[in-house]
Amino acid sequence: xxxxxxxxxxxxxxxxxxxxxxxxxxxxxxxxxxxxxxxxxxxxxxxxxxxxxxxxxxxxxxxxxxxxxxxxxxxxxxxxxxxxxxxxxxxxxxxxxxxxxxxxxxxxxxxxxxxxxxxxxxxx
Numbered sequence: 001x002x003x004x005x006x007x008x009x010x011x012x013x014x015x016x017x018x019x020x021x022x023x024x025x026x027x028x029x030x031x032x033x034x035x036x037x038x039x040x041x042x043x044x045x046x047x048x049x050x051x052x053x054x055x056x057x058x059x060x061x062x063x064x065x066x067x068x069x070x071x072x073x074x075x076x077x078x079x080x081x082x083x084x085x086x087x088x089x090x091x092x093x094x095x096x097x098x099x100x101x102x103x104x105x106x107x108x109x110x111x112x113x114x115x116x117x118x119x120x121x122x123x124x
Contacts, residue, residue, distance in 0.1 A: 034069040038089040
């Protein structure tokens, strides 16, 4: 660890350079946003909503944003890195589904009266 005198200090706040360029930070933010939107879209897909007089799964908004994010990531860092992020999103989606299933199968606390609603909503 660096001695305190070696750290850049501005107005009493220590700034630590994480070594990422602006482009890398943007790609990281886009990647995380993509994975979050993908997982959330799978969780909320069970609800049907009305948009402009038409019916669609609630996930349609989240999922459609993933396309814009992948296009932006491809422009920013290339096709290979974007494919990697998409694959990570796929793995995280599977893991989230497995953990949701595990939570459904685990016995509820005796004072928690919402197991059936939890199972109905998240168990599809």
